Amino acid sequence: MTGKKQENLNRREFIARSAKAGASIAAAAGLAYWLYQDNVIPRQEGDSAVFPDFSVAPQPGKSLSIVQGTERKSTVIKAIDMLGGIEHFVKPGDVVLIKPNIAFASSAALGATTNPDLLATVVRLCYDRGGAKKVIVTDNPINDPDSCFALTGIGKAASAAGAQIMLPKDSYFSPMTIKNAQLIKSWPVLYEPLKNVNKVIGIAPLKDHHRSGASMMMKNWYGLLGGRRNIFHQKIHTIITELAMMIRPTLVILDAFSVMKANGPTGGSMSDIYSANTIIAGTDQVAVDSFGAGFLNLKPADLPYLTQAQQMGLGTTDYQSLKPLKVQL
Amino acid sequence: MKIVTTRRISQAFFLLMFLFFCGITTFGTEWYQIRNWPVNLFLWLDPLVAISTMLATHTLYAPLLLSLITVVLTIIFGRFFCGWVCPFGTMHQFTGYMTHRKARMAEKIELNKYRKWQKIKYYILILFLVAAALPAFGSLLTGLLDPIPLVYRSVNIVLLPAVDNHTNIIFSQNRWTTTAWAIGIIFLAAILANLWIPRFYCRFICPLGALMGILGRFAIWRIGKNSTDTINCKLCEKNCEGGCDPSGNIKISECVLCFNCRSDCVHGLISYQTSKSFEGEVTSPDVSRRGFMLSLASGVLAIPAVRLSGKLASNWDNGLIRPPGSLPEAQFLERCLKCGQCMRICPTNVLQPAGIASGFEALWTPTLNNRIGSSGCQLNCVACGYVCPTAAIRPISIDEKHGTGDFADSGPVKLGTAFFDRNRCLPWAMDKPCLVCQENCPVSPKAIFTKETFSIVRNGDKVVEKFASDTIHIADDDMQTGSYATGDYFITKNNEPDRLYQIIDNSKNSLTIKNDEKMIFKNGDKILLKVRLQRPYVDIEKCIGCGICEHECPVSGQRAIRVSAEGETRNKKHGLLI
Missing domain, CATH: 3.30.70 (Alpha-Beta Plaits)
Incomplete structure (x- = not known):
């Protein structure tokens, strides 16, 4: 040690140090005051998501078409043309969301998922004749999303047709509450892809479903739910009805080319499928499903969700009243 | 170009290649997905992987032949892999360099001196190899400390998802890793040890480095002094990565061929040469006979001791569900x-x-x-x-x-x-319809099938008070409005137990039933409220144990259907069917 004497603080240094100490104390106290909470309640996420009504009024007498053909492409074009063409539903500049059923990571040939050619045809119609600005394809599958988009062929077909694929990232889900619903209350919904969309088209295969009876257009919207959505299978008919309340689509296209008659909704064998070579298109998803039930030898009354949806004013189970336009190619 | 610059380029190249492989080990057909990229390259080049599996299985799995390249090059050149290729080594070297780069020269010389404890890695190697080679007890433990599996494991299933769960670039949905904390802590400890001694892991622990130290025993070229001139400046020890004592009696088995000594020697006294170092050299690891016997004995006893748990006998772990194609x-x-x-x-x-x-x-x-x-x-x-x-x-x-x-x-x-836990299953334990497991069963025909039952609900015996226009009014008013309107509830009359009437709506004291022309209810009729249940069963002949049912089961804690390894194809002794 050099033996230097300690120096006392001078006045200036003392004042500066006191000021800093005072500011620190004030900051600590201020923070405590600012964040003070005398009653702790768990944080709730607010519902931010709302879906608008995507529906478009059908041309008079053209709300349901049933076309039998030899292959999906010409058949679906005919089915949409009979409803006034895609131009009636998709206007230039529209952003269209197509919701296929890509629930399972299995080959398209097994009929458990939306046919990729069918999807691509509708995507191209939206662009070429509807003048859509953008077409988005999304789903929240049951199996691994990447695998589902890859193995079903939907990913490739949709991209090739120019659609944007949106895989269900965790951040895409927002809690939503449907008015008058008992199940979809503050429930995470695949919201992000639908945020800036003004038209929504559903495309799904017609499948046997042991719990609910049949998986068609209304059930297809299950793929927009997130969270542990399986809990709703306790009230399967209620949830399917609420899905129809959640989404009022522009157009729905039910693919009854290869109908899964048994072992649904996964299938897995060609013997689970029979050919009916039919496409049903319509603006009333309840009516489309009511007609579709026939392919599984069911009456609309056999599917309680159809009756419930009709009671809620979401459509009619009496599809004959819509005077369906039928044609065989 | 200076040789250390070449070495740094090589290290950077292989580290980036390794990280690239980690990034692309993802299912898909894009160039940045797996396709045919040799993502296992470093594992296949790793001679410890080849030798230890060879000792355990007495065979050499085809792609592991690639490790012969490393073996041959190591025999000729010494531990080039450690200093030039190993991605884990590069991480250590970089961390050590960043930490100590401003240290004084004397400190650096102290940091990089040879330590006798560097022989520990040889004992670890001996123990692992003996454990692998032990007849009837062969077990591969090398992967726990072999730097290549260790760095693959740490980066691929801990670091990468920990980063990507913020960004969701590689995976669209968050990834999870159980025991990530343990893998992460070991990785972190190995990296942080460089703050104490540079390349700590390489010098003291690495069994692969030890193996290469032995393989490089007869290396044709070695680092050493090319003259008897003695300057004693110790500049060569300043940045020695292996801690191999280049100025003195150089320990060839510790040298990782970093070439820092050669580059740092301003007197030109260090060469990579065929002649022995003029200061003397030690080619064999400093393994004592007693130490060797001890690790040998440990290796002989380790696996038999571990297997006293009975995990490979009657106490086998039915919770270990191995992926498809796994060996017995x-x-x-x-x-x-x-x-x-x-x-x-x-x-x-x-x-x-x-x-x-x-x-x-x-x-x-x-x-x-x-x-x-x-x-x-x-x-x-x-x-x-x-x-x-x-x-x-x-x-x-x-x-x-x-x-x-x-x-x-x-x-x-x-x-x-898959086994049902009927105490947790909604249709079995709580009379609630569910059937998610059956829906998701992917085999055709499904391995989960159902038997339909109509179970009387709690307080489900009612007496008809009045019947008018499809609606039964009852005396009690204990029902919750709409709770029986889900399509799953039915009524039967006591005197007509097989005839079911579907309820379509209900209030506190009334039940509306689906219109049926022949239905007649009289005042005083006793009725039962029933829920239609499809109770699930597993068809053991069809079930493949894929676990999709367990994944989807809405009982989100301990699932009501769970896969157990009984019946797995790979171990006939665990079969259920006769």
Whole structure:
């Protein structure tokens, strides 16, 4: 040690140090005051998501078409043309969301998922004749999303047709509450892809479903739910009805080319499928499903969700009243 | 170009290549996805992987032949792999350099001196190799400390997902890793040890470095002094990566060929040369006879001691659900490196590193955790077997997995069997309809089937008070409005138990039933409220143990249907069917 004497603080240094100490104390106290909470309640996420009504009024007498053909492409074009063409539903500049059923990571040939050619045809119609600005394809599958988009062929077909694929990232889900619903209350919904969309088209295969009876257009919207959505299978008919309340689509296209008659909704064998070579298109998803039930030898009354949806004013189970336009190619 | 610059370029190149491989080990067909990239390259080049599996299995799995390149080059040149290729070594060297770069020269010389404890790595190696080679008890433990599996495991299933869960660039959905904390802490400790002594892991622990130290014994070229001139400046020791004492009696087995000594020597006294160092050299590791015997004995006893747990006998762990194509457990343990490649490629993230609870030997080996990931073991996926570097999981075809085509006679590969927990299952325990498991069962025909029952609900015996226009009014008013309107509830009359009337709506004291022309209810009729249940059963002949049912079961805690390894194809002794 050099033996230097300690120096006392001078006045200036003392004042500066006191000021800093005072500011620190004030900051600590201020923070405590600012964040003070005398009653702790768990944080709730607010519902931010709302879906608008995507529906478009059908041309008079053209709300349901049933076309039998030899292959999906010409058949679906005919089915949409009979409803006034895609131009009636998709206007230039529209952003269209197509919701296929890509629930399972299995080959398209097994009929458990939306046919990729069918999807691509509708995507191209939206662009070429509807003048859509953008077409988005999304789903929240049951199996691994990447695998589902890859193995079903939907990913490739949709991209090739120019659609944007949106895989269900965790951040895409927002809690939503449907008015008058008992199940979809503050429930995470695949919201992000639908945020800036003004038209929504559903495309799904017609499948046997042991719990609910049949998986068609209304059930297809299950793929927009997130969270542990399986809990709703306790009230399967209620949830399917609420899905129809959640989404009022522009157009729905039910693919009854290869109908899964048994072992649904996964299938897995060609013997689970029979050919009916039919496409049903319509603006009333309840009516489309009511007609579709026939392919599984069911009456609309056999599917309680159809009756419930009709009671809620979401459509009619009496599809004959819509005077369906039928044609065989 | 200076040789150390070349060496740095080489290190950077291989580190980036390794990280690139980690990034692209993802299912898909884009160039930045797996395709045919040799993502296992470093594992295949690793001679410790080849030698230890060879000792355990008495065979050499085809791609491991690549390690012969490393072996040959090491025999000729010494431990070039450590200093020029090893991605883990590069991480250590970089961390050590960043930490100590401003240290004074005397401190650096002290940091990089030879320490006698560097021989520990040879004892670790001996123990591991003996454990692998032990007849009837062979078990591959090298992967726990072999730097290549260790760095693959740490980066691929801990670091990468920890970063990507913020960004969701590589995976669209968050990834999970059980025991990530343990893998992460070991990785972190290995890296942080460089703050104390540079290349701590390489010098003291690395069994691969030890193996290469032995292989490099007869190296034709070695680092050493090219003259008897003695300056004693110790500049060569300042940045010595191996801690091999280049100014003195150089320890050839410790030298990682970093060439820092040659580059730092301003007197030109250090060369990479064929002649012996003029200051003398030690070619063999400093392993004492007693130490050797001790690690040998430890190796001989370690696995038999570990196996006293009975995990390979009657106390086998039915919670270890191995991925499709896995070898029988004893053979599996002879090969599994715990490198985590299968878990990394698994598109559903269901493959997870097993914890210590499954037994010491099973630590970090792959097991299905059906509560994690996007959906059990996907029916049309065999990715894990194709990425496994040692065929602990055999690469099998989709046909073999499904038991179709050429494999029609052998039937599908079963991972285990699903069991219902009837105390937790909604239709079994709580009279609630559910059936999610049956819906998701991917085999055709489904392995989960149902038996329909109509179960009387609680307080479900009622007396008709009035019947008018499809609606039955009852005396009680204890019902919750709408609760029986889900389509799953029915009424039967006491005197007509087989005739079911579906309820379509209800209030507190009335039940509306689906219009049926012949229905007549009289005042005073006793009725029963019933719920239609499809109670699920597992068809043990059809179940493949894929776990999708368990994944999807809405009982989100302990699932009401769970896969257990009984019935797995790979171990006939665990079969259920006779």
